[in-house]
Amino acid sequence: MAITLTVNxxxxxxxxxPETPLLYVLRNDLKLKGARYGCGLGQCGACTVIIxxxxxxxxxxxxxxxxxxxxxxxxxxxxxxxxxxxxxAFISEQAAQCGYCATGIIMAAKALxxxxxxxxxxxxxxxxxGNLCRCGTHxxxxxxxxxxxxxxxx
Amino acid sequence: xxxxxxxxxxxxxxxxxxRQLDRWLRINRDGTVSVFPGxxxxxxxxxxxxxxxxxxxxxxxxxxxxxxxxDTSYSPDEGMTSGSQSITDGGAALRYAAAEARDLLMxxxxxxxxxxxxxLSVTDGTVTARSGGSVSYWDIxxxxxxxxxxxxxxxxxxxxxxxxxxAAVPRRDIPAKVGGVPSYVHDLDLPGMLHGRVARPPSYGxxxxxxxxxxxxxxxxxxxxxxDGSFVGVVAEREDQAIRAxxxxxxxxxxxxxxxxxxxxxxRFLLKETSxxxxxxxxxxxxxxxxxxxxxxxxxxxxxxxxATIGPSCAMASFDKGRYTIWxxxxxxxxxxxxxxxVLAVKPDQITVIHCDGAGCYGHNGADDAALDAALLARAAxxxxxxxxxxxxxxxxxxxxxPAMVVRLKAALDANGNIVDWAEELWSNSHSTRPGAQxxxxxxxxxxxxxxxxPSPPRNPPxxxxxxHRNAIPIYEFPNQRxxxxxxxxxxxxxxxxxxxxxxxxxxxxxxxxDELAAAAGADPVEFRLRHLKDPRARAVIETVAxxxxxxxxxxxxxxxxxGIGFARYKNGACYVAVIVEVEIGNEIGVKRAWAAIDAxxxxxxxxxxxxxxxxxxxxxxWALKEAVQFDRERVLTQTWDDYPILTFxxxxxxxxxxxxxxxxxxxxxxxxxxxxxxxxxxxxxFNAIGARLRDLPFTRDRVVAALT
Numbered sequence: 001m002a003i004t005l006t007v008n009x010x011x012x013x014x015x016x017x018p019e020t021p022l023l024y025v026l027r028n029d030l031k032l033k034g035a036r037y038g039c040g041l042g043q044c045g046a047c048t049v050i051i052x053x054x055x056x057x058x059x060x061x062x063x064x065x066x067x068x069x070x071x072x073x074x075x076x077x078x079x080x081x082x083x084x085x086x087x088x089a090f091i092s093e094q095a096a097q098c099g100y101c102a103t104g105i106i107m108a109a110k111a112l113x114x115x116x117x118x119x120x121x122x123x124x125x126x127x128x129x130g131n132l133c134r135c136g137t138h139x140x141x142x143x144x145x146x147x148x149x150x151x152x153x154x
Numbered sequence: 155x156x157x158x159x160x161x162x163x164x165x166x167x168x169x170x171x172x173r174q175l176d177r178w179l180r181i182n183r184d185g186t187v188s189v190f191p192g193x194x195x196x197x198x199x200x201x202x203x204x205x206x207x208x209x210x211x212x213x214x215x216x217x218x219x220x221x222x223x224x225d226t227s228y229s230p231d232e233g234m235t236s237g238s239q240s241i242t243d244g245g246a247a248l249r250y251a252a253a254e255a256r257d258l259l260m261x262x263x264x265x266x267x268x269x270x271x272x273x274l275s276v277t278d279g280t281v282t283a284r285s286g287g288s289v290s291y292w293d294i295x296x297x298x299x300x301x302x303x304x305x306x307x308x309x310x311x312x313x314x315x316x317x318x319x320x321a322a323v324p325r326r327d328i329p330a331k332v333g334g335v336p337s338y339v340h341d342l343d344l345p346g347m348l349h350g351r352v353a354r355p356p357s358y359g360x361x362x363x364x365x366x367x368x369x370x371x372x373x374x375x376x377x378x379x380x381x382d383g384s385f386v387g388v389v390a391e392r393e394d395q396a397i398r399a400x401x402x403x404x405x406x407x408x409x410x411x412x413x414x415x416x417x418x419x420x421x422r423f424l425l426k427e428t429s430x431x432x433x434x435x436x437x438x439x440x441x442x443x444x445x446x447x448x449x450x451x452x453x454x455x456x457x458x459x460x461x462a463t464i465g466p467s468c469a470m471a472s473f474d475k476g477r478y479t480i481w482x483x484x485x486x487x488x489x490x491x492x493x494x495x496x497v498l499a500v501k502p503d504q505i506t507v508i509h510c511d512g513a514g515c516y517g518h519n520g521a522d523d524a525a526l527d528a529a530l531l532a533r534a535a536x537x538x539x540x541x542x543x544x545x546x547x548x549x550x551x552x553x554x555x556x557p558a559m560v561v562r563l564k565a566a567l568d569a570n571g572n573i574v575d576w577a578e579e580l581w582s583n584s585h586s587t588r589p590g591a592q593x594x595x596x597x598x599x600x601x602x603x604x605x606x607x608x609p610s611p612p613r614n615p616p617x618x619x620x621x622x623h624r625n626a627i628p629i630y631e632f633p634n635q636r637x638x639x640x641x642x643x644x645x646x647x648x649x650x651x652x653x654x655x656x657x658x659x660x661x662x663x664x665x666x667x668x669d670e671l672a673a674a675a676g677a678d679p680v681e682f683r684l685r686h687l688k689d690p691r692a693r694a695v696i697e698t699v700a701x702x703x704x705x706x707x708x709x710x711x712x713x714x715x716x717x718g719i720g721f722a723r724y725k726n727g728a729c730y731v732a733v734i735v736e737v738e739i740g741n742e743i744g745v746k747r748a749w750a751a752i753d754a755x756x757x758x759x760x761x762x763x764x765x766x767x768x769x770x771x772x773x774x775x776x777w778a779l780k781e782a783v784q785f786d787r788e789r790v791l792t793q794t795w796d797d798y799p800i801l802t803f804x805x806x807x808x809x810x811x812x813x814x815x816x817x818x819x820x821x822x823x824x825x826x827x828x829x830x831x832x833x834x835x836x837x838x839x840x841f842n843a844i845g846a847r848l849r850d851l852p853f854t855r856d857r858v859v860a861a862l863t
Contacts, residue, residue, distance in 0.1 A: 028343075132464060134800065137769055
């Protein structure tokens with residue numbers, strides 16, 4: 001069966017069972033590997049993408065539920081070959097150890113800052129409560145997001 | 155002739171076992187330098203630090219360094235990347251190899267320019283003579299230059315000449331990782347790739363009974379079903395198809411289970427087990443013992459603790475014409491190959507094991523097991539690579555946990571509040587069941603095959619580093635002490651190396667007990683520690699962290715807030731770390747702020763060191779407050795993040811790390827130094843805040859309430 005998905009502004013026809021979690025379609029059919037499998041249960045946030053402006057755990061959404069919606073993945077946030085300010089800030093703050101959770105966190109942070117450019121540290125922490133980091137890089141990640149928020153407001 | 159005369163001389167670090175210079179380094183005519191590390195990146199930034207070492211010693215820009223993935227077809231065999239030893243083993247090897255390579259290049263340049271060595275200087279690989287004239291490494295290098303055994307005779311640069319070592323060089327791998335570029339073994343996507351899943355037994359000893367194989371084979375996309383004893387796995391064209399087939403197998407397979415797990419999750423079951431007992435430290439001073447005026451006793455425990463990686467283990471394997479190629483995030487490609495060759499019944503040289511980055515592992519997780527899973531499934535689909543991704547519950551239920559431990563302490567104070575006697579006993583399994591042992595195989599699937607392999611006997615790494623007894627011997631100066639290790643061989647739950655091994659529980663016990671003794675002596679915890687410490691570096695980290703935190707002598711909590719300190723020298727021979735934390739106790743314990751001071755000798759990359767220390771601190775706060783693996787008599791019940799909460803963004807403290815650099819001293823392992831000090835600082839802060847002494851990890855709300863009543 002074919003599903004039509006709009007990912008990073010481009011339409012794709014995918015031959016997949018409609019119940020297939022969006023994550024596997026992104027990774028295997030569209031070869032977008034930046035959203036990552038962590039739990040398959042919507043508990044850790046490693047697979048976070050943005051659907052119609054909202055941060056969504058793509059392991060927990062059937063691909064068919066995303067048809068007709070605007071899906072943005074980490075691969076779609078750079079502009080004109082330049083990394084998104086959030087990505088730049090993660091590099092400036094060296095806000096990664098293993099980095100496996102980083103793309104999901106960046107997408108959750110982007111959804112937050114798009115909706116609330118003046119998010120406080122408390123609001124950022126709350127927005128990220130569904131994103132787990134096991135290496136303990138949280139403090140740097142918070143600094144990076146605040147740095148990017150400042151950059152984006154200018 | 156004596157054997158001493160014929161044995162090769164000892165070379166620094168891993169250079170000793172891998173003596174050819176070109177095994178480590180190659181200077182290329184295109185202006186690059188190839189580096190072949192045997193240690194692997196596990197999120198600790200080691201490849202950046204090793205690049206810094208090579209760039210420094212060779213006098214080339216960082217941008218010229220090309221790191222080759224660790225691969226059994228060409229990399230030096232450096233065993234495991236573990237125990238905070240990569241800088242001291244692999245770093246030392248590359249430091250001396252690069253220094254010697256530079257020396258060989260300089261000699262060649264001197265000959266070509268017709269000047270003496272003293273006339274030469276190097277900038278980014280260009281060698282210039284004082285009298286004019288220059289050549290570059292890239293012009294004068296030939297393949298034979300480094301095709302020789304290292305002598306170890308060329309000393310590395312003194313610290314005063316360092317410009318790259320000691321600099322906060324940004325990590326090489328972060329731009330790709332935050333850019334969403336495929337970076338992990340999980341992201342590999344090879345032509346013709348199939349997807350595999352293994353249906354693990356529901357409990358450790360379960361035996362597979364009835365399974366309608368035809369039913370599974372008939373499912374959409376299924377290419378192969380592999381059943382061998384109690385090992386059962388499926389291979390499918392699409393990943394979602396493999397998962398559906400897995401779910402189907404889980405529904406229809408019949409298993410025979412046993413009830414052989416401990417009766418309770420309380421680690422005290424260890425006290426009743428048969429143990430191998432050894433006194434590992436003993437000092438007697440009868441006169442001092444005679445001054446004992448007050449005696450204290452306490453017992454501390456740590457539960458089984460999960461590595462709980464964010465990315466469940468993953469591997470790719472292909473089987474073609476009798477040869478295997480395996481892509482893995484294992485911490486040791488050679489030890490893994492050793493075990494794989496036994497199970498697959500082929501010679502090691504018929505298996506190529508290639509390292510790819512994985513999610514942070516924090517010790518021995520499912521990485522190696524997934525590699526064998528992939529190989530067994532690839533054998534059923536020759537010529538096509540098979541990617542095996544463990545599900546979340548596979549990782550939680552089958553990873554080898556950090557062992558449960560019990561530590562009992564007894565000490566005596568004299569009338570002046572000095573410790574005059576110290577007795578300590580600890581009970582634990584081994585902390586090392588990694589692959590690569592001579593006997594047996596330490597890979598799950600091998601135990602489940604129709605012709606199973608026995609697990610290798612557990613190893614307890616010897617002191618001074620130690621395994622279960624890591625950091626069991628206090629580094630405080632006591633006139634009398636006796637430390638007894640009770641090593642328990644029976645392992646009802648699968649266990650192995652979790653970051654810091656036994657050090658976490660041993661330091662938790664020692665540092666909590668030091669606080670209890672300080673309180674009994676009416677002394678300030680900082681002053682009390684210093685009173686029993688002579689090592690100036692140990693004293694310096696404690697004094698530094700106390701100053702940074704603004705510690706006030708005798709400071710008391712206010713009934714909800716309080717602060718506590720913890721200190722250790724990791725492995726009694728690696729980095730020194732002292733930690734102060736501030737807790738706030740409401741419904742739960744919250745850690746609000748933390749200060750750490752670390753002395754790791756010569757620092758290669760200060761930002762990397764700070765990142766590791768912050769991370770170790772946060773992970774340890776999570777262990778302290780939340781983590782324990784749950785099980786009943788038959789099964790491990792910890793399957794998802796709901797069953798095993800870890801610290802979240804809403805709960806992390808604000809952290810300040812101070813590095814005490816010692817550029818003229820050797821670098822000390824530093825990836826695991828914060829664990830024990832942090833856990834004990836939290837316990838001590840809770841006591842300081844509300845007067846409740848918590849001796850059982852984790853410090854849940856129930857335990858706080860129990861300790862108060």
